Amino acid sequence: MAATSNRTLAILQLFSEERPVLTAEDVATAIETSVSTAYRYIKELCAVGFLDSVSRGEFALGPAFIQYDFVMRRSDALIQHAAPLMKRLIEETDPRSDVVLSRLFNNCVLCIHQESGPEPHTPTRYVRGVAMPLFVGATSKVILAHLPDRSLKRLYLDNEDDIRKRFPDQTWKEFKQDLKAIRKDGYSFTMSEVSEGQTGLAAPVFRGDSVIASVSIVMAKSIFDDLETRLSVQDAVKSCARAIETVR
Amino acid sequence: MAATSNRTLAILQLFSEERPVLTAEDVATAIETSVSTAYRYIKELCAVGFLDSVSRGEFALGPAFIQYDFVMRRSDALIQHAAPLMKRLIEETDPRSDVVLSRLFNNCVLCIHQESGPEPHTPTRYVRGVAMPLFVGATSKVILAHLPDRSLKRLYLDNEDDIRKRFPDQTWKEFKQDLKAIRKDGYSFTMSEVSEGQTGLAAPVFRGDSVIASVSIVMAKSIFDDLETRLSVQDAVKSCARAIETVR
DNA sequence: GCGTTTTTCGCAATATATGCGAAAATGTAA
């Protein structure tokens, strides 16, 4: 996430899983201001619930985030509609699989809902709030593949450094070629790209004629050894995506 | 949630379940500023993920809220620890019950986790993100009952208007009396206070010697007709709370 | 490509945030 010159926002950005609690002095130091100014901001942020004082001199993220996430969940018809369809997808395929619904935002692809089978073979990695790497894995790729040229190019240029790290020799042309194939297939399939030994198979979810999300199934690699199985999983994921699209 | 003089925060407060999408002009009007200034703020908020442009000229809450909620979930050891204990509580009592974990913040009590039995008798009302009315229902009351005098008085005075609406004749003394009884019992039991026909039974969760949360069981009123049952539910909720406290 | 709407930008005026130091409030330990 980009930096900001807005101090209010800069303060919120200081908090993370690694650093969930800060003192007023920590904040003052980090945003390069006096302690009293830090307190002024902190007070305001606490008043509206973005921060919460957890004990004398210590502050943490506040209840507003939990509440706003709730607001977003509630006003997102996609999730309500998709959840039972995702459950059904698991039943149709394999009780060990995870099914993930990811939504495209302007700067990222985020897992927004997840369903697991009754016998998950590994602790679920992809739950609401997890950012999917933009250029790695079926979930994101299948979305990129259906993006308008302009948007795609912007994303690519914004993230060129990251891409180079992972795929040093890939040209823009090759990249486009890959995506074109995905577009033609109507799904994306990746093996061990995001996590070792796991395969992802994802289909795009459209609203009107733009992609807004993707559904992916995550399974152990071995499941796909059998071609027959792979084909049936492909179809199941694709028709799950089609079903999700019928929302509203 | 209180108003704020900070425009950045004021903008975020405009978004709600009823009004999830706004135009730049809407924002400008609401915060009483020019459209270009509104755009300046919106741009900044989008850059850090607090807002997201959903289509030409329309903006909505952004991915940051989902991500921050995730960060909070992950860095909250209480939830991780409590979840299986809450499931067990359902097994020990009734498969139709809901069990709710609520956390005390400075200005509110929020449901932060919820488990449902295999046969929920009604769609679950209390899920992560739902604010519990502060002075109504077992969940909040049992927390208030164990608050230090100072904090309690501050909360009471801050919310006196709301309280008067619901309990016009209650004096501070009577209120304190009620809480004292709850403190003595070690749990709070309310019938149809929050929603008709539902009963809540809640026990406090301590860290050190201050309350930080509560566990509640929500059941149909009829369950409690049998005294025997009620006593055993009481004990089960209380020992669930004790078990949750063993975290860290 | 063309026209319409949305979004950005530069600039000068001015409202607003800032740091300082003092005072108040809060919690802790005796």
Add this chain to the structure above:
DNA sequence: TTACATTTTCGCATATATTGCGAAAAACGC
């Protein structure tokens, strides 16, 4: 309860960042 140490708030003069305006650029649909 009192006294102490730490945290938090506040007032004020000054510097600084924010504002609105209008023009220009960008984005999108046709």
